[in-house]
Amino acid sequence: xxxxxxxxxxxxxxxxxxxxxxxxxxxxxxxxxxxxxxxxxxxxxxxxxxxxxxxxxxxxxxxxxxxxxxxxxxxxxxxxxxxxxxxxxxxxxxxxxxxxxxxxxxxxxxxxxxxxxxxxxxxxxxxxxxxxxxxxxxxxxxxxxxxxxxxxxxxxxxxxxxxxxxxxxxxxxxxxxxxxxxxxxxxxxxxxxxxxxxxxxxxxxxxxxxxxxxxxxxxxxxxxxxxxxxxxxxxxxxxxxxxxxxxxxxxxxxxxxxxxxxxxxxxxxxxxxxxxxxxxxxxxxxxxxxxxxxxxxxxxxxxxxxxxxxxxxxxxxxxxxxxxxxxxxxxxxxxxxxxxxxxxxxxxxxxxxxxxxxxxxxxxxxxxxxxxxxxxxxxxxxxxxxxxxxxxxxxxxxxxxxxxxxxxxxxxxxxxxxxxxxxxxxxxxxxxxxxxxxxxxxxxxxxxxxxxxxxxxxxxxxxxxxxxxxxxxxxxxxxxxxxxxxxxx
Numbered sequence: 001x002x003x004x005x006x007x008x009x010x011x012x013x014x015x016x017x018x019x020x021x022x023x024x025x026x027x028x029x030x031x032x033x034x035x036x037x038x039x040x041x042x043x044x045x046x047x048x049x050x051x052x053x054x055x056x057x058x059x060x061x062x063x064x065x066x067x068x069x070x071x072x073x074x075x076x077x078x079x080x081x082x083x084x085x086x087x088x089x090x091x092x093x094x095x096x097x098x099x100x101x102x103x104x105x106x107x108x109x110x111x112x113x114x115x116x117x118x119x120x121x122x123x124x125x126x127x128x129x130x131x132x133x134x135x136x137x138x139x140x141x142x143x144x145x146x147x148x149x150x151x152x153x154x155x156x157x158x159x160x161x162x163x164x165x166x167x168x169x170x171x172x173x174x175x176x177x178x179x180x181x182x183x184x185x186x187x188x189x190x191x192x193x194x195x196x197x198x199x200x201x202x203x204x205x206x207x208x209x210x211x212x213x214x215x216x217x218x219x220x221x222x223x224x225x226x227x228x229x230x231x232x233x234x235x236x237x238x239x240x241x242x243x244x245x246x247x248x249x250x251x252x253x254x255x256x257x258x259x260x261x262x263x264x265x266x267x268x269x270x271x272x273x274x275x276x277x278x279x280x281x282x283x284x285x286x287x288x289x290x291x292x293x294x295x296x297x298x299x300x301x302x303x304x305x306x307x308x309x310x311x312x313x314x315x316x317x318x319x320x321x322x323x324x325x326x327x328x329x330x331x332x333x334x335x336x337x338x339x340x341x342x343x344x345x346x347x348x349x350x351x352x353x354x355x356x357x358x359x360x361x362x363x364x365x366x367x368x369x370x371x372x373x374x375x376x377x378x379x380x381x382x383x384x385x386x387x388x389x390x391x392x393x394x395x396x397x398x399x400x401x402x403x404x405x406x407x408x409x410x411x412x413x414x415x416x417x418x419x420x421x422x423x424x425x426x427x428x429x430x431x432x433x434x435x436x437x438x439x440x441x442x443x444x445x446x447x448x449x450x451x452x453x454x455x456x457x458x459x460x461x462x463x464x465x466x467x468x469x470x471x472x473x474x475x476x477x478x479x480x481x482x483x484x485x486x487x488x489x
Contacts, residue, residue, distance in 0.1 A: 070374030212389030229345035237264035265346035272342035356383035
């Protein structure tokens with residue numbers, strides 16, 4: 001019994017090796033033959049699980065998947081854009097604001113050095129501080145200009161509006177001082193490069209987007225028409241380039257051709273004429289904003305700009321025409337302006353895209369970001385829109401805008417420029433004058449006119465008597481009467 005027990009404890013290396021060899025060969029055979037019934041659970045648990053990598057996609061499959069993704073998100077962007085367009089101006093303003101912020105983030109990110117940015121924690125904070133300061137200044141200018149009738153009579157907003165530019169300057173100076181104080185040895189080049197890069201991004205993106213926003217307040221057509229022309233030109237440049245393209249246009253974009261460039265110009269002009277004629281029929285598109293709650297269903301009311309009304313133009317006579325022969329054409333002036341907008345969108349705006357292409361080549365990147373699947377970043381889609389919107393703003397205010405100074409706004413600005421004591425003296429003087437003229441009852445001679453009963457001026461006052469009133473008296477009297485009517489209501 002003892003001998004048998006001792007034999008049980010004896011190890012036979014040769015046998016164990018053979019057994020191990022058999023076990024290993026069996027294991028290999030069982031791994032080769034997946035699903036073998038002779039493989040035990042313990043062997044299956046010990047065997048490593050090797051995940052086979054997915055097969056690589058062919059170029060055709062990659063292009064197909066990218067085309068599907070790109071097409072899907074194109075429809076999503078179009079649907080969202082038109083929904084905001086019809087819902088009202090405030091929604092378009094929200095989209096422009098979001099585009100400003102995201103584009104700024106994408107542009108400053110491509111020049112960022114992560115290792116240094118981590119060691120200089122003030123870098124990102126300053127970038128966003130510059131953005132906030134710039135937007136405060138630009139948005140404030142817009143609100144003051146287009147909503148002065150609200151701002152100038154509000155107790156809280158009036159001081160902010162009066163000192164808006166000074167406040168903006170103080171905010172910028174504070175950031176400038178903080179930047180200089182944060183300079184660190186060994187990082188000067190990076191910090192000054194980031195400073196210059198941030199300011200360039202503010203000018204090329206935020207400032208130009210601000211002018212696009214101002215176009216919205218002048219009338220939706222001055223926002224939508226330039227944007228639509230850029231998109232149309234891009235589409236027809238692609239189509240005409242594929243159909244007729246032979247000659248390379250510019251080395252920065254090898255796929256751009258002269259034939260596609262010219263063909264897109266012609267088609268964009270045709271599209272501009274048709275779209276302008278269609279949009280001119282709706283006051284929602286041609287009226288300046290006087291109600292941020294308006295939408296496509298409620299519409300807007302205004303006296304349209306004369307450029308939207310047809311006008312007959314007589315063409316000049318040429319030497320090869322018979323004498324006393326005249327040719328005339330009837331067209332709305334806005335369609336002539338649309339021709340120049342379409343020309344700029346076709347011949348100049350694409351260079352904004354070429355500029356962006358050169359910038360991406362400098363930093364050896366394909367896209368500015370990945371905000372839109374299949375399209376890259378927001379900046380990749382807006383590179384031509386910024387300069388086009390800026391041009392539309394300059395063109396509108398140079399050749400199209402009609403400046404109407406209302407009497408009430410002039411008087412309101414003059415009165416708001418007075419100190420409170422001067423305003424009280426003005427009211428007292430006006431009260432005495434109007435009392436002597438019989439416009440205001442004598443019982444109100446020593447009180448504030450707006451608290452007096454409503455008194456009407458006789459309608460049978462001779463014209464000669466009206467001419468004897470000093471002009472500032474007449475204008476101020478109209479303001480006082482308006483104030484009394486409002487208080488009575």
